Amino acid sequence: MKLLTPPENIDCWQLPIPDAEIFYYPNFYEQVKANALFKKLYEETQWQEDDITIFGKTYKQPRLTALYGNNEKAYKYSNIIMFPKKFTETLLELKNDVEKVSPEKFTSVLLNLYRDGSDSNGWHSDNEKELGNLPFIASLSFGAKRSFQLKHITVASQRFKIELANGSLILMGGETQKNYKHQLPKTKRPLTQRINLTFRTIY
Numbered sequence: 001m002k003l004l005t006p007p008e009n010i011d012c013w014q015l016p017i018p019d020a021e022i023f024y025y026p027n028f029y030e031q032v033k034a035n036a037l038f039k040k041l042y043e044e045t046q047w048q049e050d051d052i053t054i055f056g057k058t059y060k061q062p063r064l065t066a067l068y069g070n071n072e073k074a075y076k077y078s079n080i081i082m083f084p085k086k087f088t089e090t091l092l093e094l095k096n097d098v099e100k101v102s103p104e105k106f107t108s109v110l111l112n113l114y115r116d117g118s119d120s121n122g123w124h125s126d127n128e129k130e131l132g133n134l135p136f137i138a139s140l141s142f143g144a145k146r147s148f149q150l151k152h153i154t155v156a157s158q159r160f161k162i163e164l165a166n167g168s169l170i171l172m173g174g175e176t177q178k179n180y181k182h183q184l185p186k187t188k189r190p191l192t193q194r195i196n197l198t199f200r201t202i203y
């Protein structure tokens with residue numbers, strides 16, 4: 001797996017990987033602001049712990065989640081249906097900031113809270129039909145730095161990872177969700193909590 005490291009002092013970096021359009025902003029928020037946002041999001045979010053069913057067995061999802069949006073449309077994945085709560089002021093502020101650099105506007109945000117290194121998010125593409133034909137996703141990270149991995153769906157040798165820093169933003173567009181799966185693996189390193197927000201359009 002190839003580690004991708006952004007050049008120093010860069011605002012926005014396109015990941016050098018084939019068949020994907022991914023842009024990384026290592027310092028979308030400066031550290032003091034990012035820390036304050038972590039605390040706010042941690043406290044304000046109505047976190048839920050869902051069960052997932054895989055091959056007939058039920059497990060606790062290895063993270064806490066929440067869905068907020070400006071429409072009523074439910075989001076279904078891995079046998080879970082989530083119904084959105086109304087955007088909070090904090091979430092609207094973040095959506096507005098992200099939309100300044102994103103070519104797309106968003107209806108919804110899915111939040112993930114990884115409580116420690118044993119919380120994770122397994123291999124998947126964000127390709128549910130309600131996200132449209134070419135899903136565009138903007139992903140903000142706060143708190144502990146975690147490794148985000150990508151693997152090409154048909155070319156096994158194309159595997160990449162990037163460390164997502166506190167206050168960073170990553171945009172995934174074009175055919176990224178068609179050609180790649182991504183994951184946030186468990187790690188044995190002792191880690192503090194991380195909050196991730198993925199802004200999406202749910203049609």
Ligand SMILES: O=C(O)CCC(=O)C(=O)O
Nearest residue numbers: 112121126148184196198
């Ligand atoms: O936590 C992350 O960085 C990834 C989250 C993700 O892939 C998702 O919620 O679909």
Ligand SMILES: [Fe+2]
Nearest residue numbers: 124125126182
């Ligand atoms: Fe995802």
